[in-house]
Amino acid sequence: MVDTTWRPASADPELACPIAPVVDIVFSRWTTPILWALHEYGRQRFVELERRIGAITPKVLTQRLRRLERDGMVTRTYHAEVPPRVEYEITALGRSLAPLFAGLAEWGAAHLDEVRGARDAYDADPARPRP
Amino acid sequence: MVDTTWRPASADPELACPIAPVVDIVFSRWTTPILWALHEYGRQRFVELERRIGAITPKVLTQRLRRLERDGMVTRTYHAEVPPRVEYEITALGRSLAPLFAGLAEWGAAHLDEVRGARDAYDADPARPRP
DNA sequence: CGGTATCCTTTACGATACTG
DNA sequence: CAGTATCGTAAAGGATACCG
Numbered sequence: 368m369v370d371t372t373w374r375p376a377s378a379d380p381e382l383a384c385p386i387a388p389v390v391d392i393v394f395s396r397w398t399t400p401i402l403w404a405l406h407e408y409g410r411q412r413f414v415e416l417e418r419r420i421g422a423i424t425p426k427v428l429t430q431r432l433r434r435l436e437r438d439g440m441v442t443r444t445y446h447a448e449v450p451p452r453v454e455y456e457i458t459a460l461g462r463s464l465a466p467l468f469a470g471l472a473e474w475g476a477a478h479l480d481e482v483r484g485a486r487d488a489y490d491a492d493p494a495r496p497r498p
Numbered sequence: 499m500v501d502t503t504w505r506p507a508s509a510d511p512e513l514a515c516p517i518a519p520v521v522d523i524v525f526s527r528w529t530t531p532i533l534w535a536l537h538e539y540g541r542q543r544f545v546e547l548e549r550r551i552g553a554i555t556p557k558v559l560t561q562r563l564r565r566l567e568r569d570g571m572v573t574r575t576y577h578a579e580v581p582p583r584v585e586y587e588i589t590a591l592g593r594s595l596a597p598l599f600a601g602l603a604e605w606g607a608a609h610l611d612e613v614r615g616a617r618d619a620y621d622a623d624p625a626r627p628r629p
Numbered sequence: 630c631g632g633t634a635t636c637c638t639t640t641a642c643g644a645t646a647c648t649g
Numbered sequence: 650c651a652g653t654a655t656c657g658t659a660a661a662g663g664a665t666a667c668c669g
Binding site for chain 4 (some may be wrong): 543544545548559560
């Protein structure tokens with residue numbers, strides 16, 4: 368008789384990888400720089416963040432901040448003045464990522480050159496598949 | 499006289515955030531599970547990876563593996579047999595991420611519940627902006 | 630100042646079929 | 650087995666303009 372109750376780990380997708388959910392929350396093109404800026408420079412207004420991060424547009428900055436707020440990584444404080452003032456601050460939950468961010472920065476400093484070298488070597492070989 | 503040589507850090511975009519380049523290389527929906535699988539279970543064939551990761555399609559798996567190979571994180575070894583056999587293995591460069599991955603897994607175990615709680619609280623408030 | 634509103638492009642990802 | 654080809658979807662992001 369065949370056991371039909373068994374399922375491969377693959378049946379529930381990438382949850383076999385325990386860090387996939389963390390990646391989904393913290394690591395995207397703009398969320399990481401936003402969290403970094405809030406951690407490095409403390410509580411900031413919308414326009415300060417915008418200027419510090421640079422190329423981001425207000426639309427995208429708002430979207431990312433809203434999601435970070437929803438996930439408990441950031442708080443938003445509205446001051447009803449004229450002109451209006453809104454301040455964003457990283458939460459304790461957000462700050463708990465700091466050692467990991469530091470580790471990633473260190474990894475980058477130590478290994479990014481090697482990645483670039485691998486890339487150049489790969490691209491230099493005409494036999495390699497190209498997108 | 500005005501110094502026109504000065505530029506705000508924002509002039510070169512998110513490079514103000516030292517981990518942005520690392521994020522670009524390592525953290526996307528599928529690259530992280532792929533690296534995790536290769537690190538946890540060692541050298542594997544294409545179909546083994548495919549089955550272990552689960553929901554990924556062969557097209558996407560190929561795309562991600564190619565990029566990881568180009569970035570020096572993974573090696574691809576082709577054996578001309580019938581049927582053909584291809585083995586993927588994580589490199590020393592890829593393995594150097596292991597402590598960081600472990601740290602992220604630990605962070606998830608410790609804080610994912612808090613994130614879910616924050617989400618629920620946010621969603622429960624009808625006054626919150628919705629997408 | 631702190632956003633929204635529109636419109637557009639790019640990119641990842643997904644479904645399905647097919648091949649050396 | 651290890652992919653490739655071709656289609657389509659959806660989300661992220663970008664450009665620009667406008668508003669309370």
